Amino acid sequence: MSTPATAPPQPDTGEQAPPVSPLTTKEGRRRYVEHETIPPKLLPATERAAL
Incomplete structure (x- = not known):
């Protein structure tokens, strides 16, 4: 019997x-x-233009 895969931790986005x-x-x-x-x-x- 296989074990369920765990999801990788999600970054804390504050929401x-x-x-x-x-x-x-x-x-x-x-x-x-x-x-x-x-x-x-x-x-x-300015940051958009730099992309």
């Missing part, structure tokens, strides 16, 4: 991930829909 719930349940779907994501910070024009 909280949505709770783990199956999307097939009403409660899980509600948590997924109500979770507010934080948009990524945009680079200033």
Whole structure:
């Protein structure tokens, strides 16, 4: 019997991930829909131009 693979640790981004719930349940779907994501910070024009 094999052992389940563990996920590598995720970097701490300072934002909280949505709770783990199956999307097939009403409660899980509600948590997924109500979770507010934080948009990524945009680079200033000078840093973008340097890319």
